[in-house]
Amino acid sequence: MSLTRLLVVGGGITGWSTAAAIKRRVPKLAVTILPLAPPPDALADRIATTLPSVLGFHADLGIGLDDAVVRTGSLYRLGTRFxxxxxGALDYVHAYARHGEGIGGAAFQHLWARAALSGDAPPFDSLSPAAAMARAGRFVLPGGDGPLADYGFGLTLDIPRYTAMLMAFARHVGVEGHLGQLAGVEHxxxxxxxxxxxxDGTRLAADLYCDCTGPNARLHGTLGVGREDWKRWLPGDRLVLEAAPIADPLPMERVVATENGWRWIGPTQQGALYSAAHGTVPGEPIPIAAGASLEPWRHNVVAIGDAAVAIEPLEWSNLHLAHSAIDRLITMLPAGAPHPLEAAEYNRQALAEARRVRDFVLLHYATARRDTPFWHDVAGADLPDSLAHTLRLFRERGRLPFYEEETFDRDSWLAVLFGQAVLPRRIDPLADSVPPAEAMRAIAQRHAAIAQAVQPLPTLAAFRAAQSRHLHERA
Known part of the structure; x- marks a missing residue:
């Protein structure tokens, strides 16, 4: 048996991304989509905020910034302000950029931690060019020399226009659409x-099925696959989501801790995540049950996005996990009938990635310090072994372990740890090779260089307006 027909079930961003990417990169495969409307709890389709990895996904498809940003009305984003x-601690920005260069054999994080322990260090996020731009409301694309040469940025999507772009692209590369509602699954x-x-009685069949129907997993959920429940670590089980367009947006979101969870304000959306057991917030709640499928690829069905992993949108990983699953599937597409070894390796990688994203989200709760029942309950929960190990290692000497399938890099972990006032008990001995005065001069120079580079930059709105004018002049 050869793999010739693939059926994507589910519309929205996840379904159309899956169909477009597979057809684009495996053009001989017949790809059909049944674009069912995504349910309210399909967060990969509902949350407008994305990670920098979305740009790599676009690049693999051949979609540039003009199409993905300017023509769809999307905005650039540099990070999140917590x-x-x-x-009693200062707020901080988790941005997607390096915070400094090592000196000699000493990593920058150890030099900064030593200065912080002595009370001499500026805020860690002030040493990130992306964080400084985000606070100032300014934006340019990375390039040139100096502190603005290299940093990551994600997007805030205009979901209807972005989805329409994906639909048009998918049809352009040869994806076939079939309208209708799912009435039954035959095994x-x-x-x-x-x-x-x-x-309407129509029957659709394929060699491989991609389930993009959201947490209910209307295909994959019929296969009796086990699920890993994360509620004991992530008790937030209700989400309120609403549109909130801002006339002069910042290139970041604000995420504010509340009595029973957190709320956020973004350029196009705002909402709140909370635990129903600890209270309510105004608005129509969307239930969330954090967890992951133990076998997202089972037999001839692959669960993509929320059908495989359900997690709150703190740190905006929902669409990233869907894109990562699509990339992984394309890499491991079988030549014929799906082989158990291929599925097992796919599942191992997917679950490792999902668990590490869970750990990063949980890191915020595990290191928070607030005095309400919700936060006490979160702080009192036993951590997953992987996160417990990470925190023990960091709190002892400021080191971070390496894990396979890591979504957030070392600087992201450091941004949250240092931002939430977690410092190591001891400093790595390599830092002793750099005199404190020399390290402080380097830190001060970087701080000043970033501030000087950011000051003349345009606002996000001005940058986007100039980019749009340039596109129209070329048309």
């Missing part, structure tokens, strides 16, 4: 799916 997560003798029945 407020009130540690009572074969091996336990996989033999075909789908639509509400």
């Amino acid at each position: 407020e009130g997560w540690v009572e 074969d003798a091996q336990g996989g799916i033999a075909g789908l029945v639509l509400d």
Whole structure:
């Protein structure tokens, strides 16, 4: 048996991204999509905020910034500002950029931590060019020399226009669409799916199915696959989401800790995540059940996005996990019938990635210090072994372990740890090779260089307006 037909079930960003990417990169494969409307709890389709990895996904498809940003009305974003997560501490920005260069054999994080322990260090995020731009409301694309040469940025999507762009692109590369509603799932003798029945009696069949239907996993959920429940670590189980367009947006979101969770304000959306057991907030709640499928690839069905991993949008990883699953599937597409070894390796990588994203989200709660029942309950929960190990290692000597399938890099972990006032008990001995005065001069020089580089930059709105004018002049 050869793999010739693939059916994507589910519309929205996840479904159309899956269909477009697979057809673009495997053009001989017949790809059909049944674009069911995403449900309210399909956060990869509902949350407008994305990580920098979205740009790599676009690049693989051949979609540039003009199409993905300017023509769709999307905005650039540099990070997230966290407020009130540690009572009495300053707010901080988690941005996607390096915070400094090592000196000699000493890593920058150890030099900064030594200065912080002595009370001489500026805020860690002030040493990130992306964080400084975000606070100032300014933006340019990275390039040139100096502190603005290299940093990451994500996007804030205009979801309807972005989805329309993906639909047009998918059709352009040859994806076939089939309208209808799913009425039933037929199984074969091996336990996989033999075909789908639509509400008008039509039957659709394929060699491989991609389930992009959200947390209910309307295909994958019929296969009896086990699920890892994360509620004991991430008890926030309700999300309120609403549009909130801002006339003069900042290139970042604000995430503010509250009595029973957190709320955020972004350029196009705002909302709140909370634990229903600890209170309510105004608005129509969307239930969330944090967890991950133990086998997102089972038989001839692959769960993509929220069908495989459900997690709150803190740190905006929902669409990233969907894109990562799509990339992983394309890399491991079988030549014929799906082989158990391919599925097992896919599942190992997918679960490792999901767990590490869970750890990074949980890091914010585990290191927060607030005095309400919700925060006490979160702080009192036993941590997953992987996160407990990370925190023990860091708190002892400021080191971070390496894990396979890591979504957030070392500087992201450091931004949250240092931002939430977590400092190591001891400094790495390599830092002793750099005199404190020399290290402080380097820190001060970087701080000044970033401030000087950011000051003349345009606002985000001005940059986007200039970019749009340039596009129209070329048209």
